Amino acid sequence: MQHDTILGPVAARAEALNDGYRNHAAIAVLRRALSDPAVGRIALVSSFGAESVVLLHMISVLDRSTPVLFIDTQMLFAETLAYQAEVAAQLGLSDVRTIRARPEALAAHDPDRLLHKADTDACCALRKTEPLERALEPFDAWITGRKRFQGQTRSHLDFFENEGDKRLKVNPLAHWRPDDVQDYMINNRLPRHPLVAKGYPSIGCAPCTSRVKDGEDPRAGRWRGQDKEECGIHFVDGKLVRGPVADDRPQEHKEPPMNVIVTDTGFAADDRGEEFQPPEETGAAALDLGSDADVSALIGRLEGVEAIRIAFPAFSDGRGFTMARRLRMMGFTGRLRAAGHVIADQYAMARRAGFDEVEITPELARRQPWEQWQARADWRAHDYQSRLRGAG
Amino acid sequence: MYDYSEFDDAYVRGRVEQFRAQVERRLDGSLTEEEFRPLRLMNGLYLQLHAYMLRVAIPYGTLNSGQMRQLAHIADRWDKGYGHFTTRQNIQYNWPKLRDVPDILEALADVGMHAIQTSGNTVRNVTADHFAGASADEVADPRPYAELLRQWSTDHPEFQFLPRKFKIGVTGAPNDRAVIRSHDIGLEVRRDGAGALGFRVFVGGGLGRTPMVAQELAAFIPERDLLPYVEAILSVYNLLGRRDNKYKARIKIAVHEHGIDTIRALVNEAFAERRALFSGADQALLTDIRAQFKRPDLSPRDIAPFVAARDADPVFRAWADTNLAAHADAGHAIVTISLKPQGATPGDATAAQMRVMADLAERYGHDELRISHEQNVILSHVHRADLPAVHAALKQAGLATANVGLVSDIIACPGMDYCSLATARSIPIAQEIATRFEELKLEHEVGPLKIKISGCINACGHHHVGHIGILGLDRAGVENYQVTLGGDGSETTVIGQRAGPGFSADEIVPAVERLVLAYLDLREDAGETFLQVFRRLGAQPFKDALYPEQAQRRRDAA
Ligand code: HEM
Ligand code: SF4
Ligand code: SF4
Numbered sequence: 001m002q003h004d005t006i007l008g009p010v011a012a013r014a015e016a017l018n019d020g021y022r023n024h025a026a027i028a029v030l031r032r033a034l035s036d037p038a039v040g041r042i043a044l045v046s047s048f049g050a051e052s053v054v055l056l057h058m059i060s061v062l063d064r065s066t067p068v069l070f071i072d073t074q075m076l077f078a079e080t081l082a083y084q085a086e087v088a089a090q091l092g093l094s095d096v097r098t099i100r101a102r103p104e105a106l107a108a109h110d111p112d113r114l115l116h117k118a119d120t121d122a123c124c125a126l127r128k129t130e131p132l133e134r135a136l137e138p139f140d141a142w143i144t145g146r147k148r149f150q151g152q153t154r155s156h157l158d159f160f161e162n163e164g165d166k167r168l169k170v171n172p173l174a175h176w177r178p179d180d181v182q183d184y185m186i187n188n189r190l191p192r193h194p195l196v197a198k199g200y201p202s203i204g205c206a207p208c209t210s211r212v213k214d215g216e217d218p219r220a221g222r223w224r225g226q227d228k229e230e231c232g233i234h235f236v237d238g239k240l241v242r243g244p245v246a247d248d249r250p251q252e253h254k255e256p257p258m259n260v261i262v263t264d265t266g267f268a269a270d271d272r273g274e275e276f277q278p279p280e281e282t283g284a285a286a287l288d289l290g291s292d293a294d295v296s297a298l299i300g301r302l303e304g305v306e307a308i309r310i311a312f313p314a315f316s317d318g319r320g321f322t323m324a325r326r327l328r329m330m331g332f333t334g335r336l337r338a339a340g341h342v343i344a345d346q347y348a349m350a351r352r353a354g355f356d357e358v359e360i361t362p363e364l365a366r367r368q369p370w371e372q373w374q375a376r377a378d379w380r381a382h383d384y385q386s387r388l389r390g391a392g
Numbered sequence: 393m394y395d396y397s398e399f400d401d402a403y404v405r406g407r408v409e410q411f412r413a414q415v416e417r418r419l420d421g422s423l424t425e426e427e428f429r430p431l432r433l434m435n436g437l438y439l440q441l442h443a444y445m446l447r448v449a450i451p452y453g454t455l456n457s458g459q460m461r462q463l464a465h466i467a468d469r470w471d472k473g474y475g476h477f478t479t480r481q482n483i484q485y486n487w488p489k490l491r492d493v494p495d496i497l498e499a500l501a502d503v504g505m506h507a508i509q510t511s512g513n514t515v516r517n518v519t520a521d522h523f524a525g526a527s528a529d530e531v532a533d534p535r536p537y538a539e540l541l542r543q544w545s546t547d548h549p550e551f552q553f554l555p556r557k558f559k560i561g562v563t564g565a566p567n568d569r570a571v572i573r574s575h576d577i578g579l580e581v582r583r584d585g586a587g588a589l590g591f592r593v594f595v596g597g598g599l600g601r602t603p604m605v606a607q608e609l610a611a612f613i614p615e616r617d618l619l620p621y622v623e624a625i626l627s628v629y630n631l632l633g634r635r636d637n638k639y640k641a642r643i644k645i646a647v648h649e650h651g652i653d654t655i656r657a658l659v660n661e662a663f664a665e666r667r668a669l670f671s672g673a674d675q676a677l678l679t680d681i682r683a684q685f686k687r688p689d690l691s692p693r694d695i696a697p698f699v700a701a702r703d704a705d706p707v708f709r710a711w712a713d714t715n716l717a718a719h720a721d722a723g724h725a726i727v728t729i730s731l732k733p734q735g736a737t738p739g740d741a742t743a744a745q746m747r748v749m750a751d752l753a754e755r756y757g758h759d760e761l762r763i764s765h766e767q768n769v770i771l772s773h774v775h776r777a778d779l780p781a782v783h784a785a786l787k788q789a790g791l792a793t794a795n796v797g798l799v800s801d802i803i804a805c806p807g808m809d810y811c812s813l814a815t816a817r818s819i820p821i822a823q824e825i826a827t828r829f830e831e832l833k834l835e836h837e838v839g840p841l842k843i844k845i846s847g848c849i850n851a852c853g854h855h856h857v858g859h860i861g862i863l864g865l866d867r868a869g870v871e872n873y874q875v876t877l878g879g880d881g882s883e884t885t886v887i888g889q890r891a892g893p894g895f896s897a898d899e900i901v902p903a904v905e906r907l908v909l910a911y912l913d914l915r916e917d918a919g920e921t922f923l924q925v926f927r928r929l930g931a932q933p934f935k936d937a938l939y940p941e942q943a944q945r946r947r948d949a950a
Contacts, residue, residue: 103869104869104871108809109808125812315553316430319630322551322630322631326665345423348549349552353549353550368422368423372417372422382399382403382547384403384548385548385549387673389669389673390670390671
């Protein structure tokens with residue numbers, strides 16, 4: 001991919017940047033993002049909402065010529081538009097670009113401005129996601145004001161995220177608490193969005209934002225009554241993905257000893273653990289294969305091998321299933337384990353392809369508890385393959 | 393026709409319950425949207441511009457009247473009273489609600505249908521010649537093989553997470569009506585020297601942004617090797633296909649990058665291993681399946697009523713001459729019902745129209761309907777004596793348009809009206825072209841001409857293989873339509889050539905009109921088709937018609 005050849009794979013850069021900045025303050029992260037060549041061309045995406053002024057202020061201090069992309073959905077409050085002009089002038093931001101949906105797209109899909117009533121996802125896609133995606137095309141990275149405390153879906157947010165191997169997403173405020181935001185605004189005497197005083201702690205489009213009562217989650221006023229937390233400004237594979245971009249990286253490095261082994265009978269602790277060796281290791285009893293390993297290289301070398309573990313870097317990468325099937329066809333009868341991002345819905349596939357067990361992270365085990373795997377532990381039932389092959 | 397076995401029925405119902413649970417788990421957060429996405433896609437559920445879209449499979453394009461009525465019922469109960477038949481023998485509903493989808497899937501299961509693997513990076517609904525089992529030129533009915541492949545590919549544990557989607561098309565006749573050379577795998581049923589059945593296998597075809605014509609992988613594989621051979625191809629692709637760039641992930645790119653000979657060597661190696669996995673149970677199943685596709689009993693009757701009606705009624709005659717195809721039995725005909733009335737959305741049918749077609753199939757057509765990749769509906773076995781009655785009923789339902797294979801029988805993708813990826817409108821352009829030629833009253837004079845329109849580079853409207861192809865692009869916020877010429881999707885598949893600069897939305901219909909009028913001038917007689925003239929004279933005279941000013945300049949310079 002173009003961005004990769006210049007800068008190296010996004011995932012690797014995100015990981016390295018996170019490691020280097022694990023304990024840094026927001027401003028340091030932002031300074032790094034604006035100056036590090038490994039980040040590339042960068043823009044700040046801002047809604048000019050209730051808390052946006054924090055990042056805008058930081059930018060104005062570090063480099064006021066940083067491109068700022070303001071998404072005007074044409075459904076915003078008049079107050080937001082006025083506030084946008086005021087903040088940009090006061091902070092001296094020199095490259096604010098207003099991003100809007102194409103008029104033909106609006107005419108075609110939402111001529112009477114009622115789409116948000118029928119389908120907020122489609123409306124957001126039309127008015128935010130698609131225009132933003134076009135506007136971000138020339139950039140290698142973008143800065144957002146998302147914070148961990150803002151919702152369930154954001155609770156694992158990192159400073160640097162790999163967005164679909166395409167772009168870096170930088171979240172300098174990831175670790176900020178609500179009070180940090182307030183303190184920063186008070187200390188720097190920053191202008192407030194006029195609607196905050198009227199009971200809107202989180203501000204989006206006029207039709208989709210309502211007041212929040214005391215004690216409610218500040219974002220409760222967004223898309224009230226709907227199963228929706230995020231506007232959907234996330235892309236994977238160049239396509240819109242609604243909701244957060246999940247972390248696809250195999251997580252065993254982060255929390256090494258606690259991975260969970262799934263078999264037909266339930267969750268268990270790993271009883272082999274450290275013994276897996278790289279395939280070059282002759283004489284090893286347990287081998288670790290990457291998702292791109294050449295299984296044919298093991299022909300004639302399976303004698304004495306008791307267990308093989310195949311990596312699944314992403315659940316959408318199905319190479320491991322064919323690798324397992326090939327190992328079985330080559331006569332391997334030992335223990336075969338799928339490890340990494342394999343989800344409960346894939347358990348029957350894994351078993352049918354020849355795996356004995358699946359190794360998952362504790363995080364995934366929490367999110368998809370045993371009952372969800374058990375639902376697919378009936379992998380022998382309803383199996384077209386055994387019927388066609390005459391094996392069952 | 394194939395009736396679900398108990399196994400199929402239990403499987404499909406199991407899948408409905410699984411999906412019901414997956415929807416719940418998405419709502420309670422167990423599944424992230426990213427994880428849910430491929431699961432819903434595996435069950436045919438897309439997220440489109442306005443709403444969800446459910447794509448229901450019509451395997452090898454065949455269905456009975458009960459199934460058609462159920463499709464009508466679904467359109468009425470859970471959608472807006474209509475459905476859209478697509479170029480891959482599917483029907484799409486554009487407005488289902490997420491929470492209703494499990495119920496819709498259950499309603500499908502009730503009539504032996506499903507939406508499984510109609511999207512996602514897996515083996516898609518297997519398509520076949522829409523005249524299968526009825527046409528005169530057939531070596532063997534391709535549908536039993538397509539059904540076998542359907543069962544084999546359903547939930548295949550290795551191939552649910554391929555690098556990209558994978559499409560298989562099968563034809564049983566040397567005249568390719570199933571566009572098999574634009575599929576990832578194309579299969580042509582043929583006989584070897586000794587008369588035994590088997591397949592010629594093509595691999596690596598596809599349209600989209602990098603159109604490619606499939607290449608021959610094997611001149612002949614015996615019938616019994618079908619599943620292990622196809623499985624070998626898929627296993628090679630699963631490991632070799634690129635996963636770093638979705639636009640380079642189709643098998644056509646692997647074939648292009650590694651060369652057909654390397655692919656063939658890898659497939660043969662894998663095949664040697666895979667063959668041992670199949671003990672013959674698949675062949676026993678094939679025999680059972682084949683018995684279910686036996687041609688219905690076509691008893692001879694007098695065709696005098698047909699002859700009389702054709703002589704007496706010019707409207708009936710125009711329809712009969714255009715919309716009927718030769719049946720293997722001379723007393724019968726294959727009826728194509730056009731879903732392209734001039735000015736309407738190509739491929740759309742209302743629930744009421746679906747019911748009319750179901751009734752006609754039940755009454756006159758041995759209970760059999762087909763969906764063609766050209767987005768029309770077919771009654772595969774109608775006795776000629778019944779044609780006047782069929783025509784009268786179709787006319788009442790607004791389904792008697794006599795334009796099959798003609799200018800206004802246009803394939804058009806949903807384009808800007810429904811599709812989030814579109815860069816231009818395509819349905820309105822199709823409507824305008826059809827309406828214009830209706831005004832000119834030239835359609836029957838012009839004869840066979842395939843116009844195909846896509847609303848973006850993904851080429852869902854197959855414009856690359858249209859005799860005249862139209863691709864809608866976005867040039868700095870303005871719709872711009874590029875014309876390709878001379879494409880062909882039949883057994884002589886050719887990708888059309890780009891004619892030159894594109895046209896604005898206002899200019900494209902007159903440009904097509906100039907092309908067609910030029911053809912009428914250039915042809916030797918009424919028997920020479922547009923494509924034949926194009927092949928005889930090349931693109932230049934057509935380019936001159938498209939760009940008269942340039943042609944003038946060339947003449948001045950000469
Ligand atoms: C409305 C929403 C739709 C979306 C978002 C969509 C999306 C896409 C995309 C992204 C591709 C490109 C795949 C690739 O490059 O490999 C594609 C291909 C295709 N689509 Fe669609 N599509 C839609 C509707 C349809 C409809 C209604 C039809 C049938 C009439 C259709 C038929 C096809 C076909 C036949 C191809 C394959 C072209 C090839 O052989 O590469 N699509 N679609
Ligand atoms: S927030 Fe509401 S109005 Fe704004 S784009 Fe999304 S759905 Fe539409
Ligand atoms: S060709 Fe483009 S616009 Fe048309 S349906 Fe396909 S993706 Fe959508």
